[in-house]
Amino acid sequence: MSTVPEWLTDERESAALASMLSPSSSASLEALAAESKAITLRRFGRTISLYAPLYLSNHCSSGCIYCGFASDRTTLRRRLEPDEIERELIAMKKLGISDILLLTGERTKAADFDYLRKAVEIAAKRTQKVSVEAFPMSVAEYRTLAECGCTGITIYQETYNRERYEALHRWGPKKDFLDRLETPARALEGGIKTVGLGALLGLSEPVEDALMLYRHARHLSRTYWRAGISVSFPRMRPQTGGYEPPFPVDDHLLARIIFAFRIALPDIELVLSTRESAAYRDGMAGLGITRMSIASRTTVGGYDDNNTDKGQFDVSDDRSAEEFCAALRAREIEPVFKNWEPVFNGPSGTQSRTVIQEEMHSCH
Amino acid sequence: MDSLQLGSYSFTSRLILGTGKFSNARVMLDAVRASGTQLVTVALRRFNREQLEDDLFGPLSQLPGITLMPNTSGASTAAEAVRAAHIARELSGSPFIKVEIHPNPQHLMPDPIETYEAARILAKEGFLVMPYISADPVLAKRLEDAGCASVMPLGSAIGSGQGLSTSEMLGIIIRESGIPVIVDAGLRSPSEAAAAMEMGCGAVLVNSAVAVASDPPKMAEAFAGAVVAGRKGFNAGLMQKSGSAVATSPLTSFLGAKA
Numbered sequence: 001m002s003t004v005p006e007w008l009t010d011e012r013e014s015a016a017l018a019s020m021l022s023p024s025s026s027a028s029l030e031a032l033a034a035e036s037k038a039i040t041l042r043r044f045g046r047t048i049s050l051y052a053p054l055y056l057s058n059h060c061s062s063g064c065i066y067c068g069f070a071s072d073r074t075t076l077r078r079r080l081e082p083d084e085i086e087r088e089l090i091a092m093k094k095l096g097i098s099d100i101l102l103l104t105g106e107r108t109k110a111a112d113f114d115y116l117r118k119a120v121e122i123a124a125k126r127t128q129k130v131s132v133e134a135f136p137m138s139v140a141e142y143r144t145l146a147e148c149g150c151t152g153i154t155i156y157q158e159t160y161n162r163e164r165y166e167a168l169h170r171w172g173p174k175k176d177f178l179d180r181l182e183t184p185a186r187a188l189e190g191g192i193k194t195v196g197l198g199a200l201l202g203l204s205e206p207v208e209d210a211l212m213l214y215r216h217a218r219h220l221s222r223t224y225w226r227a228g229i230s231v232s233f234p235r236m237r238p239q240t241g242g243y244e245p246p247f248p249v250d251d252h253l254l255a256r257i258i259f260a261f262r263i264a265l266p267d268i269e270l271v272l273s274t275r276e277s278a279a280y281r282d283g284m285a286g287l288g289i290t291r292m293s294i295a296s297r298t299t300v301g302g303y304d305d306n307n308t309d310k311g312q313f314d315v316s317d318d319r320s321a322e323e324f325c326a327a328l329r330a331r332e333i334e335p336v337f338k339n340w341e342p343v344f345n346g347p348s349g350t351q352s353r354t355v356i357q358e359e360m361h362s363c364h
Numbered sequence: 365m366d367s368l369q370l371g372s373y374s375f376t377s378r379l380i381l382g383t384g385k386f387s388n389a390r391v392m393l394d395a396v397r398a399s400g401t402q403l404v405t406v407a408l409r410r411f412n413r414e415q416l417e418d419d420l421f422g423p424l425s426q427l428p429g430i431t432l433m434p435n436t437s438g439a440s441t442a443a444e445a446v447r448a449a450h451i452a453r454e455l456s457g458s459p460f461i462k463v464e465i466h467p468n469p470q471h472l473m474p475d476p477i478e479t480y481e482a483a484r485i486l487a488k489e490g491f492l493v494m495p496y497i498s499a500d501p502v503l504a505k506r507l508e509d510a511g512c513a514s515v516m517p518l519g520s521a522i523g524s525g526q527g528l529s530t531s532e533m534l535g536i537i538i539r540e541s542g543i544p545v546i547v548d549a550g551l552r553s554p555s556e557a558a559a560a561m562e563m564g565c566g567a568v569l570v571n572s573a574v575a576v577a578s579d580p581p582k583m584a585e586a587f588a589g590a591v592v593a594g595r596k597g598f599n600a601g602l603m604q605k606s607g608s609a610v611a612t613s614p615l616t617s618f619l620g621a622k623a
Contacts, residue, residue, distance in 0.1 A: 041576045043523050045385020096415045193440070194469070221470060226440060228469040267470035332387040338412040338419075343447045344438045348467075 002178055004162065007219040014211045014218075020260035021207045029252060032259035036288040039266045044290045048328055049269075049336045051099035051293055053133070054088055055300045056080050056119050060105025062172025064158070066203060066236065066243040069105045071172065078300045079104075079111050085119055089126040091303035095295055095321045098128040098338045101154060106174050107135040117148055124149025129340040131194070135173065136183040142190025146347040151340070153187045154196030155180065156234065159204035160212035168203060184220055191347025194228035195220065196271065201254065202236030202245030210257050217265060226348055230269035230291065233258055237275050237316065251280060255287075262288035274315040281317050282327050294335075295321040366599060368544060368567050370513045371459070371492040373431065375402045378561065379591045380433070380546065381584065382571025384410070389423050391580050396427060399584035404430055405462050405569065407437040408452045421456065433494060435462035440469075442481035449486050461486055462516070463495040472522045476503050480510065487511030496548055499530035504537045504545070514543050516569065519560065520550030523572045527556040531563070538564040554583075554590030561594025562602060 007013070020027055057079035060069040068075065080088065092100065102119055104111045116134055123130045131152035132145060142153070159165050162177050169175040184195040197216055199209040217229050233254060236245035249257075261270055272281055272289045274296040281292060296315050297303055317324070325335040368375040380403045386392035396404055404424055411434075412419040424432060434452035439445035442465065449461040463486065465479045466472040474496050480503065483495045492513040497503055499517040507515050517537055520526035527550060528534065538545045544566025551557055557568045570587055577583035 042525060042572060045572065045575050046387035047385060093414070096418065098412075098414070226467040226469075267472075329388065334386065334388050336410075336418065337415055339409055341409040341411075341438055341448060341451070343451055344409070344440070344444050346444075348440055 004178070004181070005219075008160065008181070008212055008215055010215060011211075014214045017214050017260050017264045018207075018211055020263065021210060021256060029256055029259070032256060032263065033287055036259035036262040037286060039262055040286060040288055040290060043266055046286065046332055047334045047336050048285055048289070049099065049291045049339045050097070051101055051129075051131075051291065052092055052095070052097045053101045053103050053293060053296050053298065054085075054092065054123070055103045055298060055302065056085065056116070057104045057108075057111035058300050059108040059110040060172075061108045062106040062174040063170035064172075064174060065168050065170055066200070066245070070170075077110070079115070080119075080300060082118060082122055084301060084304070085122050086126070087304040088301065089123060093126065095303075096337050097294065097321070099131075099340065100127050100129065101131045101133055101293075103132075104134040106172055113137065113141050117144060120145055120148045120150045124342070124345065128338050128342060131196070133196075136179055137186070137190075139186050139190040142187045142192050143347055146191040146193075146345075149342065149345045150192065151345055152194035152196065152228070152230075153184070153192050154198070154230075154232070155183050155187075156196075156198040156200055156232070157181060157213070157216070158200045160199060160209050160216070161204040164204040181216075184216075185223070188220065188224040188227045193226075193344075193348040194230060196230045196232055198232035198234055198271075200234050200236060201249040201257075202247055204247055206247055206249045206253060206257070210261075214261065214264065217268065221268075228269070229265075230271055231261060231265070232271040232273065233261075234273060234275055255284070258284065258288045274317040276316055278317045278319055278324075278327070281324075282331065285328055285331060285333050292324075294324050295319075366595065370403075370494070370544065373460075373492070375431075375567075377402045377588070377591075378567040378595055379557070379588050380405065380548075380567055380569040381574065382569060383407075383420050383424065385572055385575035386580065389420065392420070392575070393423055393427065395574050395580040395584040396424070396430065398581035398588070399574070400588045401584075402429055402431060403433055403460075403567075405433045405435050407435050408448050408455075409438045411452075411455055413455075425456065431460065432456050432458045433460035433462050434458060435464045435496075436482070437464045437466075439465050439482075440467040440475075440478075441465065442478040442485070445478070445482040446485050449482075449491060453491070459490070460492045460494060460513075463493055474498055474518070476500060479503075480506060483507050483512050484510040494546070499533035499537060501533060501536040501540060504541060508541060508543050512543060514546050514566065515541065516546045516548035518549040519547045519556070522549040524550050525552035525573065526550050527552055528559060528563075531559075534560070534565070535563060554586040557587050558590040558594035558597070561591055562597045564598055567591075 058069045133154040165177045199213050269291045271291045273293045328335045379401050381401045383406045411421040436445040436448040465475045467475050483493045487493045494514050496516045504515045520529040546567045547560040548569040574583045
């Protein structure tokens with residue numbers, strides 16, 4: 001078995017975060033919240049940027065024990081065809097959404113790279129900002145996606161504990177822990193501008209996962225200095241399959257993790273999705289979180305035909321875009337729908353030092 | 365008239381306001397009005413032609429007496445900044461462009477190489493180019509030679525509120541520059557804006573310090589007053605600093621006195 005890279009196990013790297021997350025931490029939650037709020041205000045102002053997921057397909061080749069899309073679920077499989085994607089984008093545009101995250105399961109014949117590339121092309125013509133949360137790809141594939149207008153990818157490691165990872169991923173390509181760990185770097189090598197990282201809280205010991213997630217973010221930001229890094233904090237939600245998370249994370253611990261990340265990484269986007277309740281999201285807005293999903297549908301075809309089938313997971317905050325924005329405004333926070341310009345699309349040239357050095361060497 | 369001259373444009377206010385980070389457009393507009401500014405920067409990426417509630421450009425363009433300076437924030441290369449400048453000019457009609465190129469989206473430090481290249485191209489094309497740069501005296505002169513209307517060195521890291529931590533380099537840039545030097549980024553308090561003006565800056569650009577204040581319009585007004593005071597101080601001629609005490613009645617005043 002290949003060994004994990006050194007950066008993932010370097011405890012010195014995450015010592016400051018560890019002290020904030022320790023059960024015996026001297027910093028009260030309230031003190032962390034105050035510091036996190038002050039940093040967020042200074043760096044991001046009184047704004048929250050908004051995005052929405054668009055589920056393209058629920059076909060999947062993997063057997064993740066905790067996922068409603070796993071290939072042994074009896075869920076009706078579906079993928080959106082180009083005209084349906086167009087209709088979904090039009091429906092989302094009516095909600096004001098211009099920052100879209102396209103999602104699929106693990107790679108299958110029904111939803112492969114070519115399918116995803118076409119979806120990106122369609123979306124890039126209709127919206128300002130397109131990101132992808134899908135299966136791991138090669139550097140060349142990521143470069144093609146970037147050329148088609150994809151600016152970001154999101155790929156959660158799910159858990160950074162290798163033993164837990166192996167147990168949770170029963171079959172399929174996602175079983176390869178190291179391949180997934182190296183995927184964000186491949187995307188950046190291919191010219192994707194931003195990567196979203198995360199651990200699915202509940203699957204493994206949460207503080208351990210948080211520390212390794214932090215090391216992952218630091219490693220990438222050092223190696224790919226032009227890259228934008230965002231970190232999400234998804235907690236397990238009820239889903240088809242009924243898997244009960246063995247390490248449930250309560251509201252207080254999740255808050256402590258978010259505040260600690262903001263203090264330790266003052267400049268990066270921290271994301272909270274509609275997995276969390278309306279009250280929790282409202283409370284967290286401006287306290288560290290700077291980016292949120294809105295009016296999410298986790299079903300394939302959720303926006304245009306209002307498909308009410310069970311999605312990948314149950315959303316908790318099911319408020320409309322209008323209701324959610326009104327709640328933000330009541331807290332004197334501006335919901336920002338457009339914070340990007342397609343003129344900045346295209347591969348970013350986020351090559352690592354190694355690639356640049358190789359290029360220089362080949363010039364001599 | 366002691367005005368700020370940028371190309372063929374003349375401004376009596378020497379305070380420039382940024383428009384991000386406000387809690388809503390109404391507060392932003394109130395702050396712009398209270399500041400008395402005549403020049404406001406807005407990011408092309410915050411122009412939203414499709415959803416007016418989210419758009420910063422529309423309401424700003426309706427304000428009387430305001431010239432807009434679109435910026436290229438979001439660009440990570442010269443090519444992207446040039447394309448953004450073309451679109452911004454098309455949409456806003458403004459000849460000004462604040463060239464902002466920060467390839468690292470975390471700390472938003474300006475890229476000197478890409479910035480120079482974009483500024484050179486855009487100045488040739490007739491834009492009034494206002495490049496956001498690190499406090500680098502050599503780069504500032506190179507940009508002046510390239511035909512920029514001003515240079516905009518940072519006082520400290522953007523959004524940091526660390527004030528004029530680059531003051532030593534700013535002093536050199538101001539001393540050597542033949543175009544206005546506008547301190548952009550890092551200012552926290554009106555007194556820092558006054559200090560920048562006393563040093564001889566042509567203007568200051570403020571955003572975070574106003575937008576995240578408890579009362580943004582009041583803070584904008586405070587900055588406006590500080591900029592005026594600082595400029596008056598500069599024009600009046602500040603006394604020289606001395607390393608030791610200098611008595612107001614010198615000990616040698618009797619020398620040469622008539623008997």
